[in-house]
Amino acid sequence: MSNTIEFKFSRGESLRFLSHLDQQRVFQRALRRAEMPVANTQGFNPRPILTFALAMPVGMTSLEEYGRVGLTADVSPEVFLNKMNKSLPSGLRIESAKKLEVEGKVPSLTASITDCLYRVQGALAIHSDETQLADIVNNILERESLIIPKRNKRGKMIEKEVRPFIDQIEILEVKDGRYLLDMHLAYISQESIKPELVLETLNQTWGSAIFDLDPGLKIQRKKMNLKKS
Amino acid sequence: MTEPIDKKELKMKIKEILEDILPHVQKPITYTGNEVNAVHKNLENIVIRYAMAFPDTYEVGMSHLGIKILYALLNEEEDIWCERVFAPWIDMEAKMRSAQLPLYTLESTTPLKEMDFIGFTLQYEMSYTNILNMLDLAQIPLLCEEREESDPIVMAGGPCAYNPEPLADFIDIFVIGEAEESLPEIMEKYRNHKKNGGSKKDFFQSLTDLEGVYVPAFYDVQYHSDGTIAGWTSTNNAPFPVKKRFIHDMEHVYYPDRFVVPYAKTIHDRVNLEVFRGCGRGCRFCQAGIIYRPTREKSVDCVMKDAENILKSTGYDEVTLSSLSTGDYTGVEKAVQELLKTYDEVGINLPSLRIDSLSVDLLEDIQKVRKTGITLAPEAGTQRLRDVINKGVTEADLISTVTAAFEKGWGHIKLYFVIGLPTETEEDLDGIADLAEKVIDAYFQTNKELRNRRVQLVISTACLVPKPFTPFQWMGQDTVETFNDKQNYLKKRIKNRKITYNWHDATLSYYEAVFARGDRRLGKVLLEAHRLGCKFDSWAEVFDDKKWQRALEQSEIHPDFYAHRERDTEENLPWDIIDVGVSKEFLISEWQKSLSGEHTPYCKEKCSACGIADFAKGYKCHEQYHRI
Numbered sequence: 001m002s003n004t005i006e007f008k009f010s011r012g013e014s015l016r017f018l019s020h021l022d023q024q025r026v027f028q029r030a031l032r033r034a035e036m037p038v039a040n041t042q043g044f045n046p047r048p049i050l051t052f053a054l055a056m057p058v059g060m061t062s063l064e065e066y067g068r069v070g071l072t073a074d075v076s077p078e079v080f081l082n083k084m085n086k087s088l089p090s091g092l093r094i095e096s097a098k099k100l101e102v103e104g105k106v107p108s109l110t111a112s113i114t115d116c117l118y119r120v121q122g123a124l125a126i127h128s129d130e131t132q133l134a135d136i137v138n139n140i141l142e143r144e145s146l147i148i149p150k151r152n153k154r155g156k157m158i159e160k161e162v163r164p165f166i167d168q169i170e171i172l173e174v175k176d177g178r179y180l181l182d183m184h185l186a187y188i189s190q191e192s193i194k195p196e197l198v199l200e201t202l203n204q205t206w207g208s209a210i211f212d213l214d215p216g217l218k219i220q221r222k223k224m225n226l227k228k229s
Numbered sequence: 230m231t232e233p234i235d236k237k238e239l240k241m242k243i244k245e246i247l248e249d250i251l252p253h254v255q256k257p258i259t260y261t262g263n264e265v266n267a268v269h270k271n272l273e274n275i276v277i278r279y280a281m282a283f284p285d286t287y288e289v290g291m292s293h294l295g296i297k298i299l300y301a302l303l304n305e306e307e308d309i310w311c312e313r314v315f316a317p318w319i320d321m322e323a324k325m326r327s328a329q330l331p332l333y334t335l336e337s338t339t340p341l342k343e344m345d346f347i348g349f350t351l352q353y354e355m356s357y358t359n360i361l362n363m364l365d366l367a368q369i370p371l372l373c374e375e376r377e378e379s380d381p382i383v384m385a386g387g388p389c390a391y392n393p394e395p396l397a398d399f400i401d402i403f404v405i406g407e408a409e410e411s412l413p414e415i416m417e418k419y420r421n422h423k424k425n426g427g428s429k430k431d432f433f434q435s436l437t438d439l440e441g442v443y444v445p446a447f448y449d450v451q452y453h454s455d456g457t458i459a460g461w462t463s464t465n466n467a468p469f470p471v472k473k474r475f476i477h478d479m480e481h482v483y484y485p486d487r488f489v490v491p492y493a494k495t496i497h498d499r500v501n502l503e504v505f506r507g508c509g510r511g512c513r514f515c516q517a518g519i520i521y522r523p524t525r526e527k528s529v530d531c532v533m534k535d536a537e538n539i540l541k542s543t544g545y546d547e548v549t550l551s552s553l554s555t556g557d558y559t560g561v562e563k564a565v566q567e568l569l570k571t572y573d574e575v576g577i578n579l580p581s582l583r584i585d586s587l588s589v590d591l592l593e594d595i596q597k598v599r600k601t602g603i604t605l606a607p608e609a610g611t612q613r614l615r616d617v618i619n620k621g622v623t624e625a626d627l628i629s630t631v632t633a634a635f636e637k638g639w640g641h642i643k644l645y646f647v648i649g650l651p652t653e654t655e656e657d658l659d660g661i662a663d664l665a666e667k668v669i670d671a672y673f674q675t676n677k678e679l680r681n682r683r684v685q686l687v688i689s690t691a692c693l694v695p696k697p698f699t700p701f702q703w704m705g706q707d708t709v710e711t712f713n714d715k716q717n718y719l720k721k722r723i724k725n726r727k728i729t730y731n732w733h734d735a736t737l738s739y740y741e742a743v744f745a746r747g748d749r750r751l752g753k754v755l756l757e758a759h760r761l762g763c764k765f766d767s768w769a770e771v772f773d774d775k776k777w778q779r780a781l782e783q784s785e786i787h788p789d790f791y792a793h794r795e796r797d798t799e800e801n802l803p804w805d806i807i808d809v810g811v812s813k814e815f816l817i818s819e820w821q822k823s824l825s826g827e828h829t830p831y832c833k834e835k836c837s838a839c840g841i842a843d844f845a846k847g848y849k850c851h852e853q854y855h856r857i
Contacts, residue, residue, distance in 0.1 A: 015492075017257040022492045029265070029490060029544030040574075059252055087544075089265050215252040 003039070003071040004049075004100040005080050006109075011062045015091030020055040026092060031069065034087040036080070039070035053109035053224060054116075057194075062221035066109050068100065109226070111190055115167060117223035118183045118195045122216065124174065125209035133179060133210070134171040140205050141166065148201045162201050165193045179211070182222070195219050236343070243330060243338050250324040258492045259287035260321060262335035265490040266542060268304045268311070269336055276308040276423060277416060280334050280344045280381075284359035285352075285767070287315040291489070292497035294551060295387060296350055299408060301485035309416060312336040313489075314347075316359045316764075317366070319771065325366060332367040341367035344381045345419065349400070351389035354744035355737065355767040357396060360385075361759040364399070371756065373401050373446060378429055384415075390443075391473070391520050392697040392804040395744050397445035398752035401433065404441060405807055406473030407506070409483055411441040437467045441474030448806065450749055456790055458748065458801035470808040477848060479506060479525040486538035490545070499547035499578065500539045502532050504564065508553040509832025509850075510583070511839075512608070513618045513823050514647060516696035517553050519811050522841045523850045524832060529560040533567055540575065549578040556582040557833075565591055584622045589633035602641035602687075603634050609650060610660025616826035617652055619819075624664065632671045640681030642668060648715050649693035649707035651823065658715055661688065662722035669727055688723060689731040690716065692738035696745050697804040698811065700819035705795040706742045709735045736774050740766070742792040748803035751791075753784040812840030 011018070018026065028048055031038050040046035049070030056062060077097040084094045100106060128136070140146070143163065150160040167184035174180075185192050196219075199211045251257040281300050283290030290296065296313070303311035312334035317325060325332070331340040341347055347367075349360050361371050364383070370376045373383070385396060386404035393403040404411055415436060422432040436442045447467035451459040463469040476482045484503065491498065507524035508517065536548060548568065552558060556579070568577055577595040584605050592603065607627055609615045615622065631642055646661050665688050672684040692712045695701040707715075712735035723730045744751060758780035765771040781788055796802070798817050805813075815838065822829060829837050832850065836842070842850055 014261065014263050015258075017251060017261060018492055019258070022258060022494075025494075026492060028546075032544035032546065033265075033541070058257070089263060091263065216249065217252075 003074060004068055004106075005071065005075065005077060005097050006066065006068045006100050007077075007080070007084075007097040008095045009065050009067065010093050010095055011056060011060075011065065012091045012093075013061055015089065016059055016061045018056070019058050020052075023056060023092075024050070024052075026089065027067070027069075030084060030087040030089075030092075034083040036069070036075065036083070037071050037073040039072045051109060053113055053226070054221075056221075059215070059217075060219050060221060062224075064095075064221060064224045066224060066226065068109060107227075112226040113187045113190075113192075114225045114227055115184060115186045116192070116221055116225070118185065119180070119220045119222050120183055120195050120199070121180050121218040122178065122199075123212040123214075124177050124179050125203075125212050127177075128174060128210075130171050130174045133174055136206065136210060137169050137171065137202060140202055141169065143205070146201050146205060148197070148204060150197070160193075160197075162193050162197065164188060165191075166198060169198070239340070240338055243333055243340070246328045246330045247338070250321075250328055250330070254321045254324060255318060256287075256493055259315070260317065260335075262313075262338075264492060265544075266487045267313075267336055267489050268300070270304075270310045272310075274307060275310045277306075277310070277346070277419060278339070278344045279303055279309060279311040279346045279348060279416075280314050280341055281311055282314045282341075282347050282349045282360075282363060284316055284349055284356040284363060285765070286318055287491070288493060288495045290315045291491045291495045293350065293352065294501045294503065297488050297501070298483070298485060299348075299412060300489070301487070302409060302483050303412065303416070305483070306413070306416065308420070310336075312339070312344075314341060314363070316363055319765070322362075322366065322764075332363055341381065342369055346384055347381050348384040348386065348404075351385050351387040351396070353767060354389060354395075354741045355772075357744060357755055358759050358763040358766055360396070361399065361755060362764045365759070371759070372398055374398075376401075382429065382432075386412075388517065388520060389745075391516075391807055391809060392745065392747070393443055393445065393807070394749045394803040395747040395751040395755065397749045398756070401429070401444065401446070402436065403443040403445070404474075405443055405471055406441045406809075407476050408441075408474070409476055411439060411474045414439055415442065434465055437465060440468075440472050443471040443807070445749075450803075458803060458805075460801065461806060470806055472808045472844070473520070473810060475521075475523070475810070475845070476506070476525070477845065479527045480531055484535050486535075487542035488539060490543045497549065498545075499549055499576075500536065500543060500545045501549050501551050502535050502539075503527065503552065504532055504550050504555060504558045504560070505552045508557070510554060510557070510621065511619050511819070511829050511831070511837070512621075513700040513819055514608075514650065514693060514696075516699050519698045519816075519839075520809050521553065522809075522811055522839065523848070526559055529564045529567060532560070532564050533571070536568060536572075540572065546574060547576040547578065549580060551580065554581050554583055555579050556588070562588070562591060565595060569594060584630050585626045589630065589637055592634075593637050602643055603631075603639055604643040604645065605630065606645040607664065608645065608647050609653075610646065610657045610662070610664055613826060614650055614653060614657045614660070616828060617823050618647075618650055619823065619829050621828065621831070624667070627664070628667060628671050631668050632675060635672050635675040635681070635684075636679045638679065638681050640672075640683050641685050641687075643687040643689065644668070646688065646690045647693050648690045648719075649712060651701065651704055655718070658718055659722065661690070661719060665723060665728050666725065669725060684727055686728045687731060688719075688728060689733075690719065691733045692735050694738050694741045694745055697802065698809050698816070700816050700823055702746065702802065702816065703796040703798055703800075703820060705793045706739065707735075708793060709739050712738065734769065734772075737767070737769075737772060739788070739792055740777060743788045744791075746803070747791050750786060754780050754786050757784050808844070810841040810844035812843075815839045 038048045051068050053066040081094045081097045146163040147159050147161055149157050152158045165186050167186050170182040172180040183195050203209045281296050300311050303309050314334050333340050364371050369380050382401050384402045385400045386408050390403045418435050433444045447465045449462045453459045505526040507521045509524045608620050695704050716732045761776040761780055763776050
């Protein structure tokens with residue numbers, strides 16, 4: 001892992017519909033166009049050593065994402081950033097890059113996430129203004145436990161406790177039946193929940209819909225905080 | 230040319246609507262453009278706006294080499310902006326219609342209606358309703374005669390354009406043959422037309438002195454009372470027949486140094502390296518083998534230069550050496566070795582390999598990592614029938630090839646066959662089933678130490694669609710019932726659990742046969758089918774036979790006339806309006822030779838005087854082979 005570069009990147013509106021797999025391919029091809037000496041995994045089916053802190057769902061934009069790439073030769077972070085930004089399509093941008101200077105085993109990016117901040121925009125299902133909406137939300141958040149039925153990875157319905165993941169929700173604006181809010185979600189033992197699930201939980205706990213949950217919802221990851229290594 | 234305010238507003242509105250609807254459709258990324266190497270230009274310098282249209286989904290269209298070449302070629306011209314447009318999938322179309330969003334180009338989100346040209350590529354007959362649907366979505370009148378001066382000019386080209394007649398009502402200009410030279414010539418005429426003014430008709434008139442351009446409006450067709458063609462009248466000094474164009478020098482023909490790199494996974498998501506055009510094998514059912522004559526190769530150096538440019542500009546890690554029969558490329562081994570030597574991390578694909586030209590060692594070299602399957606096409610089950618189609622491969626070829634493959638550890642083999650070939654009997658169907666068993670036997674006779682632990686054989690049968698410009702262009706197609714009987718017979722005959730049998734839907738092949746050899750009168754069927762909602766007919770989940778039956782009934786067209794009728798070789802054929810360079814005499818003699826199972830040699834070995842050498846003055850086929 002001596003030649004690993006850790007980079008922070010953003011994804012704008014024009015590429016919000018990339019799937020995580022599409023995006024991985026975009027990075028792999030951009031690395032080749034930039035002629036980066038990417039290291040491959042050993043074994044039967046070698047793959048480039050390229051990891052991301054979190055998958056990006058289709059539709060989401062982000063100001064802060066993290067990735068790491070293993071190289072077979074020394075490349076300075078400045079050169080990496082410049083060459084990659086020439087090579088990436090507009091809509092994806094490397095914001096900063098640094099060399100990972102750690103000996104021995106490095107914790108994975110995913111294991112380092114402490115919390116994320118999301119900005120969510122969408123339509124309200126109720127008539128309300130900022131204060132009223134904030135009251136409703138804060139009232140619900142006063143509970144110590146919020147449980148929602150959810151399908152687990154095996155497809156079985158389970159009861160999911162979501163309250164510990166919700167640090168804070170700030171209503172920023174309500175206008176013409178649309179809202180703008182910030183949502184701070186925590187990572188606990190490498191696990192968190194999606195902003196959509198938080199809205200669904202709020203709807204269910206309130207007894208009827210507060211937020212429209214159609215796919216038109218706009219979500220931006222504004223911040224991803226990592227443990228200082 | 231700066232954009233007027235109202236057009237700018239419209240564009241903003243389109244973007245707003247898209248923002249609303251895209252989160253609700255599958256694969257939204259295929260509707261937003263902005264890929265690496267997509268061409269964006271400043272409108273101030275643009276004289277001609279061209280939309281390159283593929284009448285199927287983005288994933289299918291973006292896999293197609295022809296439009297990649299022409300897109301890049303047109304955009305080399307400073308004053309032309311060529312953009313792309315594909316058929317939106319059903320869900321997107323519904324959203325677009327309810328939001329009244331017109332079909333737009335991917336690069337600049339401009340409504341198609343504002344283009345000077347829309348150029349469709351015709352790859353298969355069952356995409357024709359998508360052309361009508363795309364024009365309709367673009368709010369452009371479907372019929373040429375209903376379009377205004379301000380509407381775009383609608384062009385079409387590609388293999389199905391060699392029988393342009395079923396689309397004659399909808400397409401203003403057909404480009405016949407390879408377009409690398411003729412398309413820029415047409416654009417030059419249009420530049421002059423724009424400068425000098427005049428009507429669209431004046432512009433069409435100016436094209437009559439170009440070779441390889443067919444303007445259907447300049448021809449009238451007369452019919453006999455039995456429905457066959459009595460003759461043609463060409464007006465406005467339009468040429469008859471229209472001669473196809475082909476590139477004489479593949480070594481120096483334009484080839485892009487960059488391809489647009491799609492975000493979504495497409496069908497062929499890799500660098501296409503064209504190694505030659507044409508094919509001299511002369512399989513008698515194969516249209517491509519005739520219309521793309523003569524065979525013209527590129528040198529390995531030329532292919533390597535293309536590889537270097539495109540790998541660098543795209544970042545792909547996979548290439549395909551593409552042609553009609555890549556194993557026949559004189560430089561195939563050299564090209565593979567040089568690619569392996571130069572790019573140690575690039576995967577190489579060799580599609581379209583013939584059983585007798587296939588070198589299993591070569592495949593072994595390029596598939597070091599994973600042994601995917603091997604696909605081979607014996608086409609017919611008995612030697613007698615393979616002689617009828619001039620396939621020229623033997624059972625011994627097949628068994629020795631699969632044995633070599635089993636010895637190298639391959640376990641997955643696919644065999645392609647065609648049913649409904651002329652003179653076919655039950656014996657030939659038995660031959661398919663027997664051949665399959667023999668392949669399985671070859672596996673079990675292979676040394677256990679060497680062979681794969683599992684063997685899986687897939688047998689696939691297509692239904693013969695007799696195509697224009699083939700020796701089979703006069704024959705009647707099998708009926709759907711006959712095809713179904715033959716498929717059922719094979720289903721019963723193939724019982725081995727190690728063999729999977731796949732077959733094509735005979736109904737689709739029937740409609741393909743109707744349109745492949747159709748005439749102008751089918752235009753009203755297409756129009757009716759479109760009105761009834763037919764689209765994406767090559768997609769089994771969308772294709773709706775009932776709607777097609779209704780369309781045919783309402784237009785009073787008897788499809789059997791086109792699909793099932795055996796024609797006399799004296800009959801005027803709708804596509805006689807086109808000259809592909811291979812003579813009718815040659816096709817007739819091939820038709821006769823086929824019935825007696827007589828072999829015609831491979832061009833490279835002996836010239837059979839197909840006519841192509843006389844067609845182009847001063848052109849010598851065999852000079853094309855010796856430069857590797």
